[in-house]
Each structure stands twice: as structure tokens, then as C-alpha cells.
Amino acid sequence: xxxxxxxxxxxxxxxxxxxxxxxxxxxxxxxxxxxxxxxxxxxxxxxxxxxxxxxxxxxxxxxxxxxxxxxxxxxxxxxxxxxxxxxxxxxxxxxxxxxxxxxxxxxxxxxxxxxxxxxxxxxxxxxxxxxxxxxxxxxxxxxxxxxxxxxxxxxxxxxxxxxxxxxxxxxxxxxxxxxxxxxxxxxxxxxxxxxxxxxxxxxxxxxxxxxxxxxxxxxxxxxxxxxxxxxxxxxxxxxxxxxxxxxxxxxxxxxxxxxxxxxxxxxxxxxxxxxxxxxxxxxxxxxxxxxxxxxxxxxxxxxxxxxxxxxxxxxxxxxxxxxxxxxxxxxxxxxxxxxxxxxxxxxxxxxxxxxxxxxxxxxxxxxxxxxxxxxxxxxxxxxxxxxxxxxxxxxxxxxxxxxxxxxxxxxxxxxxxxxxxxxxxxxxxxxxxxxxxxxxxxxxxxxxxxx
Ligand code: HEM
Numbered sequence: 001x002x003x004x005x006x007x008x009x010x011x012x013x014x015x016x017x018x019x020x021x022x023x024x025x026x027x028x029x030x031x032x033x034x035x036x037x038x039x040x041x042x043x044x045x046x047x048x049x050x051x052x053x054x055x056x057x058x059x060x061x062x063x064x065x066x067x068x069x070x071x072x073x074x075x076x077x078x079x080x081x082x083x084x085x086x087x088x089x090x091x092x093x094x095x096x097x098x099x100x101x102x103x104x105x106x107x108x109x110x111x112x113x114x115x116x117x118x119x120x121x122x123x124x125x126x127x128x129x130x131x132x133x134x135x136x137x138x139x140x141x142x143x144x145x146x147x148x149x150x151x152x153x154x155x156x157x158x159x160x161x162x163x164x165x166x167x168x169x170x171x172x173x174x175x176x177x178x179x180x181x182x183x184x185x186x187x188x189x190x191x192x193x194x195x196x197x198x199x200x201x202x203x204x205x206x207x208x209x210x211x212x213x214x215x216x217x218x219x220x221x222x223x224x225x226x227x228x229x230x231x232x233x234x235x236x237x238x239x240x241x242x243x244x245x246x247x248x249x250x251x252x253x254x255x256x257x258x259x260x261x262x263x264x265x266x267x268x269x270x271x272x273x274x275x276x277x278x279x280x281x282x283x284x285x286x287x288x289x290x291x292x293x294x295x296x297x298x299x300x301x302x303x304x305x306x307x308x309x310x311x312x313x314x315x316x317x318x319x320x321x322x323x324x325x326x327x328x329x330x331x332x333x334x335x336x337x338x339x340x341x342x343x344x345x346x347x348x349x350x351x352x353x354x355x356x357x358x359x360x361x362x363x364x365x366x367x368x369x370x371x372x373x374x375x376x377x378x379x380x381x382x383x384x385x386x387x388x389x390x391x392x393x394x395x396x397x398x399x400x401x402x403x404x405x406x407x408x409x410x411x412x413x414x415x416x417x418x419x420x421x422x423x424x425x426x427x428x429x430x431x432x433x434x435x436x437x438x439x440x441x442x443x444x445x446x447x448x449x450x451x
Contacts, residue, residue, distance in 0.1 A: 012036035031412025066374030072314035087242030124150035145169035214245035261306035280397030297355035303370035310338035
């Protein structure tokens with residue numbers, strides 16, 4: 001295999017931002033105002049009265065997100081984002097209400113329960129892969145969104161025939177761009193409703209369609225059919241329409257980001273692509289995670305290099321000191337997960353792709369938190385990792401992908417994304433094996449094809 005080209009990285013600004021840059025750019029695109037010193041310093045104070053303190057050491061991250069979680073609340077922008085997407089559902093709720101909703105969904109997402117969803121992950125991938133032609137150019141975000149939408153609309157929310165996954169996949173990115181599209185308007189001391197009106201959120205077609213879909217799926221649950229999806233566990237515990245609507249950004253945008261970066265990285269690393277393809281070809285119709293040791297390491301390493309949630313935000317509940325910096329009540333603290341996971345003092349050769357950092361004998365690195373930590377850590381961490389592994393293995397078993405198009409322009413926004421997409425050309429590995437059943441019946445063919 002030829003040597004891989006360097007992977008795309010986010011370019012932190014070389015100088016601290018001026019006050020003017022902070023005002024003009026900071027609200028809309030906070031990643032773009034963080035200076036590169038965050039890769040070496042534990043904490044960096046951004047300029048301006050009450051501007052965020054950014055932290056990147058694992059100790060400080062744990063302090064903010066876990067050890068002293070009671071001393072922090074959600075920052076007002078995040079509260080606004082959660083209200084717009086989740087209403088009063090799980091991720092937006094606080095106190096008793098939050099605990100009840102969180103406890104309700106845990107059984108669906110536990111490692112034992114996730115085993116029952118693995119076949120559905122593979123089927124979701126196969127349904128989309130069946131439509132890919134030999135030599136086709138694919139935008140990896142679009143491919144990932146189409147697959148993940150099928151998982152969300154079949155496994156988490158049993159949508160039956162009430163939703164078109166491809167329409168939902170196409171709408172989710174513009175929907176999130178709109179509800180997370182912060183600007184100077186958000187600094188105005190106006191009621192929330194008026195801020196939303198000034199942003200034109202209710203008038204946005206993608207927002208209208210996603211909201212209507214959530215409403216439609218919630219209303220359909222009034223029939224007598226008994227469902228076994230995740231939302232069923234929230235019935236009588238939390239608001240159903242809010243939780244369905246919230247699930248789209250939480251379960252889709254993050255997983256799509258992770259999956260598309262994993263495909264991008266494998267397009268650059270043919271050797272690892274082959275190893276994942278080999279595991280994928282061996283998967284049975286009912287996959288088992290134990291068969292995916294290499295693929296899971298690839299997933300972990302991708303989530304280190306390109307954490308889907310690159311910045312976690314909290315707001316200080318009272319005056320305090322963090323890493324020698326005074327923090328005022330209400331001041332935002334940004335936990336820069338992307339920077340932490342690429343710090344040269346914490347990771348050997350941090351910008352290179354080396355899944356063997358995650359060999360079992362190496363233990364879990366302290367500076368690795370793609371799912372956060374503490375009480376509000378992602379409730380679906382295990383589900384999402386398993387989903388990514390099964391889908392990645394299935395995709396690689398059926399497609400050989402090579403990079404194409406421009407180098408990614410990495411942005412740290414609500415998720416880690418490439419402003420100009422992630423592009424590849426796909427070659428079908430073996431069109432005789434279209435379904436997992438056929439693949440399961442012919443592992444020897446699979447072995448020959450991927451050797
Ligand atoms: C690779 C995929 C994913 C990543 C990287 C990810 C990451 C995260 C992170 C970092 C948080 C914590 C945010 C904070 O502390 O401020 C979070 C919370 C959450 N995630 Fe995920 N997530 C992923 C997939 C999913 C999926 C598939 C679901 C749906 C089942 C989901 C549901 C949630 C929920 C409900 C919360 C809020 C938990 C609470 O407030 O108690 N996530 N996620």
C-alpha cells in the first residue's frame with residue numbers, strides 16, 4: 001500500500017483573536033476564535049468581558065463535566081439549542097425530570113440490548129449500498145446520513161412507512177444549521193421567542209419539515225400498536241413529540257459526523273481499509289461485535305481525531321477559579337475535546353491515524369472523551385460505537401473507496417465537519433454479494449475478495 005497522505009486537521013488560529021474578531025465571529029463560529037495555544041496550555045482565556053475560558057486538559061475537563069458538575073449549568077446558547085431541538089425532552093430536561101427520562105432509555109442502549117440492534121445496523125447499510133454504482137462518486141456525509149437515518153427511523157423511532165429516511169437525511173443538516181445558527185442576534189436581551197423569530201427559525205422549510213415529521217410520528221403512536229423502539233420507553237415518562245424531534249440531531253448529526261470521518265480516514269489508509277473489509281466480509285447476517293476488533297479500534301481512533309462533539313460548553317453557577325483563571329458567575333467554560341485529543345504532550349504523533357493506540361492492552365487513555373464524561377455523558381455511547389462499527393464494516397466489505405475531490409476544510413461547530421464535504425470514489429468489491437445473507441453463506445468468497 002502506498003504511504004497515506006497527511007490527514008486533514010482543524011487549523012486553530014495562530015494568534016489570540018482581537019476583541020473585534022471575538023464579537024464579529026465568536027458567537028457564530030466559536031471554533032474559529034480559539035488560538036492554537038490550546039494545544040499546549042491547559043486553559044486559555046478568550047478576550048472580552050465574560051468571554052469563555054477554554055480548557056483542554058483531561059483533569060480540567062473532568063472537573064467541569066464530572067467532579068464539580070453541580071457547580072456548572074448549561075451555557076445559554078446550548079440551552080437555547082437544546083430548547084429548539086428537544087423542547088422539554090431528555091437532553092434539555094433538568095433535575096428529577098431529566099433523571100426519569102434518562103433512566104427510562106438506559107435499558108434500550110445497554111451493551112446487552114445493543115446486541116439485538118446489530119442486524120438492523122447492517123440492514124440499514126445494505127439498503128443504501130444496494131443503490132451505489134461501480135465507479136460512483138460519493139459524498140461520504142450524504143452516504144452516512146442515508147444509512148444513519150434508517151437506523152434512527154427503524155430502531156430508535158419505529159416510523160414504519162410514515163417517514164422517508166432519505167428525505168430526513170437530506171433535511172437534518174440544514175435543520176441543525178438553522179437551529180444552531182447563532183449570530184449577534186443571540187446576544188440581544190430579548191425574549192427567546194423573539195430571538196427565534198428574528199432568526200426566521202419557524203419559517204425555515206427544513207425546520208418545518210423536521211418538526212412536522214416529529215409531530216406525525218408522535219401522533220401515530222396513539223394507535224393501539226405496541227412498539228418496542230426506544231421512544232416506547234419514554235411513554236408516560238417524558239414528552240414524546242419533543243423526544244422524537246430531539247433524537248434527530250442527537251442521534252443523527254453526531255453519528256453521521258463520526259461515520260463520514262471514519263470513511264474519509266479509511267479512504268486515505270488502504271491497509272486499514274482492507275483489514276476492516278476483511279472483518280466486514282466475515283460478518284454473519286446477525287453480526288457480533290466480537291468479530292469486529294479491528295473495526296472498533298478504527299472507530300475509536302476516528303472519534304479521537306475527529307470527535308463529533310468537538311466542544312462541550314458549560315456555564316459557571318458561581319464565581320470560582322479554574323487553572324488559575326478567575327471565572328465569573330454565568331461565564332462559559334468550553335471543554336475543547338478536539339484539542340485535548342490532539343495534544344502533543346498527551347498523544348504520541350497526535351495527528352496520525354493509529355488505531356493500535358486502542359489495543360485492549362493499552363487501556364483507555366485519560367485524554368479520550370468523545371462522548372463526554374460525568375452525569376450528562378452521552379447516554380448512547382455504546383449504541384453509537386456499535387452502530388458505527390457494524391456500518392463501517394458492511395460498507396468496506398462491499399466498497400473499495402479512494403479519496404477524491406478537495407482536501408477537507410475542517411470546522412469545529414456543533415459537530416466536527418468538513419465545510420467542503422468529504423469526497424470519495426467507490427468501486428464495488430463484489431457485486432455478487434449484495435446482501436448479508438449471501439455474504440454469510442459465502443465467507444470463503446469474502447475472504448478471497450478482500451485478501
Ligand atoms: C458517535 C456518535 C455520538 C457522539 C460522539 C455523541 C456525543 C455526545 C456527547 C459528547 C454528549 C454530552 C454533551 C454534554 O455533556 O454537553 C451527548 C449527549 C447525548 N447523546 Fe450522544 N453522541 C452520539 C450518538 C448518540 C446517539 C446515537 C444517541 C441516541 C440514542 C444519542 C443521544 C444522546 C442524548 C439523549 C444525550 C443527552 C444525555 C443527557 O443529557 O443526559 N447520542 N452525546
